[in-house]
Amino acid sequence: GEKVEQHESTLSVREGDSAVINCTYTDTASSYFPWYKQEAGKGLHFVIDIRSNVDRKQSQRLIVLLDKKAKRFSLHITATQPEDSAIYFCAASMQQGTGSKLSFGKGAKLTVSP
């Protein structure tokens, strides 16, 4: 099955700097790549996603890049703020029936210091 590797387990940046979290996946059939944010003790909050028909997507301070040849995707957070501090999970998805199976990375803890 699909295996998603999340390369950074922790990263620390200063407020205003950019943060980059990188993930790789194994199954070429994966076609959807969401990112989720989890604050301590809480559920996952959808952040941004990208589908395999594009290689870049931006939503305000968030940019997702997808390199299908390398089976790699990344989340770029620009102009970071302390409230960006959380654990970020990348995931890859393919269809299963009419549902979808999300395979998650292990999470990267981002700390933004003032």
Add this chain to the structure above:
Amino acid sequence: AQTIHQWPVAEIKAVGSPLSLGCTIKGKSSPNLYWYWQATGGTLQQLFYSITVGQVESVVQLNLSASRPKDDQFILSTEKLLLSHSGFYLCAWSRGGSSYEQYFGPGTRLTVL
């Protein structure tokens, strides 16, 4: 707007005791529903998914079962808890058909002693 509610918020249970966790979706008819398990400090693992009432597919066997008795309700249960069942259980929903986005509930923290 759609809302997703999980109950209970937290449970402390003894090994060998039964368990029932619930999830309800409001504001969306015929959603796809999912159960995930997150070990403490770990990643998420999809356990079950359901695309319609009465139909549940198992993704990973963890001595748990799931049922969907109503369109808006998803239940996770077991008759005998193991220590390894401890963790954070998350329910999620997505729109039916080919849509992929999944939206997660607040989760239930389970501690098995």
